[in-house]
Amino acid sequence: MLLLPSYYEFHNPVRIISGKKALDNLPSELESLGAKRPLVITDKGVSNAGLIKFIIDAFKESEMTIAAIFDEVPPDSSIKVVNTLAGIFTANRCDSIVAVGGGSVIDTAKGVNIVVTEKSDDLMKFIGAEMLKKPMKPLIVIPTTSGTGSEVTCVAVISDTDRDVKMAFSSNHLMPKVAVLDPRMTLTLPPHITAATAMDAMTHAVESYIGLQKNPFSDIHAMAAIRMIAENIITVVKDGKNEQARLAMANASCAAGAAFSNSMVGVVHSMGHALGGVCHIPHGVAMSIFLPYGLEYNMHKVGDAIGEILLPLAGSEIYAATPVAERPEKTVAVIRELRDELYNQAKLPRTLKEANVSPDKFEKIAQMAINDGSAIFNPEELEYEDAIGVLKKAYE
Numbered sequence: 001m002l003l004l005p006s007y008y009e010f011h012n013p014v015r016i017i018s019g020k021k022a023l024d025n026l027p028s029e030l031e032s033l034g035a036k037r038p039l040v041i042t043d044k045g046v047s048n049a050g051l052i053k054f055i056i057d058a059f060k061e062s063e064m065t066i067a068a069i070f071d072e073v074p075p076d077s078s079i080k081v082v083n084t085l086a087g088i089f090t091a092n093r094c095d096s097i098v099a100v101g102g103g104s105v106i107d108t109a110k111g112v113n114i115v116v117t118e119k120s121d122d123l124m125k126f127i128g129a130e131m132l133k134k135p136m137k138p139l140i141v142i143p144t145t146s147g148t149g150s151e152v153t154c155v156a157v158i159s160d161t162d163r164d165v166k167m168a169f170s171s172n173h174l175m176p177k178v179a180v181l182d183p184r185m186t187l188t189l190p191p192h193i194t195a196a197t198a199m200d201a202m203t204h205a206v207e208s209y210i211g212l213q214k215n216p217f218s219d220i221h222a223m224a225a226i227r228m229i230a231e232n233i234i235t236v237v238k239d240g241k242n243e244q245a246r247l248a249m250a251n252a253s254c255a256a257g258a259a260f261s262n263s264m265v266g267v268v269h270s271m272g273h274a275l276g277g278v279c280h281i282p283h284g285v286a287m288s289i290f291l292p293y294g295l296e297y298n299m300h301k302v303g304d305a306i307g308e309i310l311l312p313l314a315g316s317e318i319y320a321a322t323p324v325a326e327r328p329e330k331t332v333a334v335i336r337e338l339r340d341e342l343y344n345q346a347k348l349p350r351t352l353k354e355a356n357v358s359p360d361k362f363e364k365i366a367q368m369a370i371n372d373g374s375a376i377f378n379p380e381e382l383e384y385e386d387a388i389g390v391l392k393k394a395y396e
């Protein structure tokens, strides 16, 4: 029987529009939010892939003009870039933001929104949870990776490059107003990034489903996401131009985002944020490396939930053929098989060694991981020696 938590909240105020026509509605969506002069934020990878043309085209038929386009967001958002962009927003008298990109761009846009809404000049003044007290400028997000789910989350992860630390800003005010899921926006994503970002989405859904703050609504989103990812991940890695599979992945990562924005993530993210901060390993690669170990680490506490994941992950035949007691282990085995396949198809690293992470960084990573906020809602507490243990296991 499903036991309801004694108390929970589920919040997703983002309007989600999905499909090939979704982008055409961009000007009218902005208009209905009272916006007239959007700042478009993106990065070189996205603009060089020719995707900004779709945005410009969407405005051609409308009265609205784009006030400015900035395409120099670096990989992993940084405080300095956010502050520079806030200056560009103000100088161009912008009143809204359209973020076109992966998590780096989206989180940068959220950071810029904090600074311009608060009429400040430095994002560092707002670090931490619930530091923001008023509604933000309209933000519309068009994700171009199917990974972070940042288009529906209350979180922005931004690097302080001076200290090699990734910082999390969280507030319901950070939620975008609209998320546009258009299959054309991910067709150009190379196989390696497709694989890595998909494993980020998978990790959001899995950690959401096994976390302490799970609830029936986050579960529904997480289970739907796991199924869509499992059914489409290999297709999009092998055949990046498959629009149907791309749209399914965009929906999956968005659903996984809605799940974890409410239930939070766990140790896989703590370890991954630390690995990203210390060794600059892309977020999705870190997720894929740590996911099986994160499940094993929590197995003694939430084995049943891990076993339930087998159904959306492997399908009803395998689920039915696996005895209940063996389902948790089988879930981990299927995830390992998936990682092997992603290694074969796209050279996605499975181990820290394959990702060229040197063991002499373990102490720093472990120290940072135990101080990362993500582990608060993890079923098993993460202590320094545990983090070192996970790192050693994940090495080769």
Ligand SMILES: NC(=O)c1ccc[n+]([C@@H]2O[C@H](COP(=O)([O-])OP(=O)(O)OC[C@H]3O[C@@H](n4cnc5c(N)ncnc54)[C@H](O)[C@@H]3O)[C@@H](O)[C@H]2O)c1
Binding pocket: 043, 044, 045, 046, 049, 051, 075, 076, 077, 101, 102, 103, 104, 105, 107, 144, 145, 147, 148, 149, 150, 153, 154, 155, 156, 157, 166, 185, 186, 187, 188, 189, 190, 193, 197, 200, 283, 284
């Ligand atoms: N806010 C959240 O809720 C949340 C959740 C998870 C991760 N994150 C953060 O998101 C960041 C990672 O985001 P990401 O994994 O989406 O990667 P990313 O945004 O860093 O993009 C990776 C690369 O792919 C390129 N790219 C993106 N879309 C493309 C496309 N359609 N075609 C061709 N190239 C394309 C980019 O130019 C970039 O070089 C990290 O900083 C991570 O910490 C945030």
Ligand SMILES: [Fe+2]
Binding pocket: 148, 200, 201, 203, 204, 269, 283, 287
């Ligand atoms: Fe993530």
